[in-house]
Amino acid sequence: MKLTRTQMMWLVFCINVGLPIYLSGTMNVTKQDAWFSVILAGAAGFIVLALAVRNAKYFPGQTFIEFTQEVLGKWVGRFWVLPYLAFWMISLGNILRSVVDFIIMALFKETPLTAVVIVLFVVVAFAVATNGINTIARCAELMGPLIVLMFLCIYILNLSNLDFTFLLPVAADTSPLNMARGTFTMMEMYGDSYLLVMVFGFLNKQKGVTPKIYVGFTLAVGLMVLTTTFILLTFGPGLAAKMQYPLYELVRYIEVGEFLQRIEVVMIALWVCSAFIKLGFYLFCLSYGTAQWLGIKKWKLLIIPISLLAIWAAGLTTSLLTTRALLLRYIDPVILPLLYFILPVILWIMILLHRRKNQKVQTGVVPTIPKASMGWKWSGVTLLILMLSMYYYMYIRYFKV
Amino acid sequence: MRWMLHKLLPLLVLSCLLTGCWDRVELNDRAVILGWGMDKEQDGQYLASAMIFIPQSNNNNSDGDLASLSKHFEVFTGKGRSIMEAANQIQPKLSRTIFAGNRRMIVIGESMARDGLSNILDEYSRNKDVRLRTDMIIVEKGTALSLLKMVYPLEDSPATGALKIHENTGGLADKAMVYFLQAINDPGKSPTLPQLSLSSKEQSQKQEMQMTGIAVFDNNLKMKYKLNVDETHSFFWLTKKINKFSITVPIKEKGVINVDMHRLSSKIAVKLVDGKPQFEVKLKGDVMIVENETALHLDQMEDFRKVKEALNLKCKTDMEAFLHHIQQEKTDVVGFNGYIHRKYPRTWRKMEPTWGPDFAHASIKVQANMTLRQIGLTGTSIENEEDPD
Structure with a gap:
């Protein structure tokens, strides 16, 4: 599996262009200044992305699982990645559910949720099983430009509906506290960037990849800022905050003359494509990471149990909005900063120390340690841990909210 | 055999999975609503009326005969103590499933408007079939049912007629509902809706409709007064x-x-x-x-x-x-x-x-x-x- 730099750029773009459902939560708090929270959230996401690059770039050919073990030692490294794997598992279930909720809302009314979940995930698992991250990255390279084109079309076709008074007054009604709260609601979306530590090692050439990654990310955030602005300008902050899928409503609202209308189906198709890339990316990172963690050579074997877990998790949550409430209350304020900011910073410092130490011994060449094989019985233990973490999550979900 | 298993089997499985025909409803099984009316009766009950498209070939009616034109549509009504109950009374009268995605016009009787619109607006913004680009009008001193049932000579249906009258007199007719919702969400601003009135023509049963102004609502979405x-x-x-x-x-x-x-x-x-x-x-x-x-x-x-x-x-x-x-x-x-x-x-x-x-x-x-x-x-x-x- 090798990734080119352009593929990397579009991969970063596709996983960050995101599911625009998070907007209404932000708009509730920050009203007409929501676009600024998106910029702030993008800046926070940029830090996460930069940390991911800083963490991974010294270890070509190695994934997160391998280089943490090298830097922190075998056992600390193992425990270091465990919360990440558990959290990614939860996120995978959540993303799957939100995608399926949207598909059901837009297209299918009487189809049971499980059917849509299974059908979608069979395709994702099939894609990951064929060629791993390569399939996903090539899909991203193909779909990314189309998604950009779709967004541009939405903007252009909506130009006639804009009312610029909706953006005023700028930064007058939102207190800094509210701005921070609104930003926090968005930030979860850009936490995904940290998953890059899993695939950075697959790059065929590292030189010059960092600017491309940043370009991909900035493009995604820029589109999101524009989208937020357009939604505000079209519906006004009061109405937009009440919409569950404001972007979808925006596309439905497009009507040019009497003939160009109901183009939301095109948008749904591309949207599902971007969701497909995101799901595939998560699934790959999880199955590859877990396999490396256990020392299993055939990582593809883990696709099936992880898919089953994800499908099960997606069916558990009752609705997207209640899950969002939970995320906002428990997971976002604690787990996100811990996993995507504090721990990466510590890891970065450790990496720098490690490199300084190693450079004294041998010049620049990073030694690789042999992988420990933990055998099959450990895979059961891992899955148990993953399941327990999800049980804990569901426990919070049902009894504390 | 191997080739079959490796290439053909996934293809067959995926082609079954990817079609997504679970929810399809044939066009023949849909009752397409083009206009919707809400009234409040004297006895406090709500009356919902749906104007439903009757599909038939257009060839015989090319001479523009009014009587045959009006047959393209039929108005069904339902009555109930709550708005949903009234609306749910319509489906049992239909052989096809209601489809509200093409609804362009919501007509509201004045008695209903004076009683308050907060109950009905929820469905109109929650139902996922319904589009935001919908026109809403109030029938002054009349009922929505009477507007939907009238014969409008210029357009193919009175709902379209009312929409175009609104368009001609006040600009952006299909944004009426969005403007209304925006005004509701703007504290301090009072929402408004256009008003039509029906009048009988002399010497015939036919009615005319006419734009007569704007109905102004208070913050409880009850109609307060009208502007001429x-x-x-x-x-x-x-x-x-x-x-x-x-x-x-x-x-x-x-x-x-x-x-x-x-x-x-x-x-x-x-x-x-x-x-x-x-x-x-x-x-x-x-x-x-x-x-x-x-x-x-x-x-x-x-x-x-x-x-x-x-x-x-x-x-x-x-x-x-x-x-x-x-x-x-x-x-x-x-x-x-x-x-x-x-x-x-x-x-x-x-x-x-x-x-x-x-x-x-x-x-x-x-x-x-x-x-x-x-x-x-x-x-x-x-x-x-x-x-x-």
């Missing part, structure tokens, strides 16, 4: 929803002049004097004289100026009458609150809770500055040329 046609023009002018209409200008002791006004624009400025808002409204537009019933010589500077002054006065008094009316009723339909909010956001926070009564006392000055662009093809009125006056 002149006030509606002023309202649209001030909110930039219309850019042309015609008025008749009286000229002192001389008669009247009819003019077309177009390229209308308005500007509202606000300033705070001792913590009280003072608004200044500036009106501008191009004017074309279409009929001169006076003996004024429009090609002469003095008379020309007289006309212009009379015109400015007329625009100003009309606008002031409209503003006076809405101030008396304490309903800010124009959105003057937004102007304070945008310019003095901090002061606005203190003013917001009492904006309704405060608006009634706000001072609003109107200035009209119209430009006479064309006086038509003749200078002086032809028939009045020999008039000694």
Whole structure:
């Protein structure tokens, strides 16, 4: 599996262009200044992305699982990645559910949720099983430009509906506290960037990849800022905050003359494509990471149990909005900063120390340690841990909210 | 065999999984709703009426026979103590599943509007089939059912007819619902909906409909009062929803002049004097004289100026009458609150809770500055040329 730099750029773009459902939560708090929270959230996401690059770039050919073990030692490294794997598992279930909720809302009314979940995930698992991250990255390279084109079309076709008074007054009604709260609601979306530590090692050439990654990310955030602005300008902050899928409503609202209308189906198709890339990316990172963690050579074997877990998790949550409430209350304020900011910073410092130490011994060449094989019985233990973490999550979900 | 297993099997499995035909409803099984009416009956029950498209081939009706045209549609009704109950009474009468995705028009009877719209608006914004681009109108002193049942000669259905009437008189008809929802979500601004009235033509059973103004709602979404046609023009002018209409200008002791006004624009400025808002409204537009019933010589500077002054006065008094009316009723339909909010956001926070009564006392000055662009093809009125006056 090798990734080119352009593929990397579009991969970063596709996983960050995101599911625009998070907007209404932000708009509730920050009203007409929501676009600024998106910029702030993008800046926070940029830090996460930069940390991911800083963490991974010294270890070509190695994934997160391998280089943490090298830097922190075998056992600390193992425990270091465990919360990440558990959290990614939860996120995978959540993303799957939100995608399926949207598909059901837009297209299918009487189809049971499980059917849509299974059908979608069979395709994702099939894609990951064929060629791993390569399939996903090539899909991203193909779909990314189309998604950009779709967004541009939405903007252009909506130009006639804009009312610029909706953006005023700028930064007058939102207190800094509210701005921070609104930003926090968005930030979860850009936490995904940290998953890059899993695939950075697959790059065929590292030189010059960092600017491309940043370009991909900035493009995604820029589109999101524009989208937020357009939604505000079209519906006004009061109405937009009440919409569950404001972007979808925006596309439905497009009507040019009497003939160009109901183009939301095109948008749904591309949207599902971007969701497909995101799901595939998560699934790959999880199955590859877990396999490396256990020392299993055939990582593809883990696709099936992880898919089953994800499908099960997606069916558990009752609705997207209640899950969002939970995320906002428990997971976002604690787990996100811990996993995507504090721990990466510590890891970065450790990496720098490690490199300084190693450079004294041998010049620049990073030694690789042999992988420990933990055998099959450990895979059961891992899955148990993953399941327990999800049980804990569901426990919070049902009894504390 | 191996080839079959490796290539063909996934293909077959995926082709089964990817089709997504679970929810398909054939067009033959859909009852397409084109217009929807809500009324409140005398006995307190709600009456929902759905105008449903009757599919048939168009070939036989190409002669435009009214009776056959009207057969394209049928109105079904349901009655109930709550709105949902009434709406749910319609489906059992239909052999096909209701599909509301093409609903462009929601008609509301006046009794329903006076009772309050908060109950019905929820469905109209929650139902995922329904689009935001929907027109909403109130039937003045009548029922929605009677509007949907009437025969409108110009269009294929009365719902389309009402929509186009609205479009012709007030600009963006299919945005009525969005404007309404936006006004609800803007504290301080009063929502409005256009109003139509039905009148019987003499000597026949046929009815006519006519745009008669704007219904103004209070914050509980109950209809409070209506603005007449002149006030509606002023309202649209001030909110930039219309850019042309015609008025008749009286000229002192001389008669009247009819003019077309177009390229209308308005500007509202606000300033705070001792913590009280003072608004200044500036009106501008191009004017074309279409009929001169006076003996004024429009090609002469003095008379020309007289006309212009009379015109400015007329625009100003009309606008002031409209503003006076809405101030008396304490309903800010124009959105003057937004102007304070945008310019003095901090002061606005203190003013917001009492904006309704405060608006009634706000001072609003109107200035009209119209430009006479064309006086038509003749200078002086032809028939009045020999008039000694």
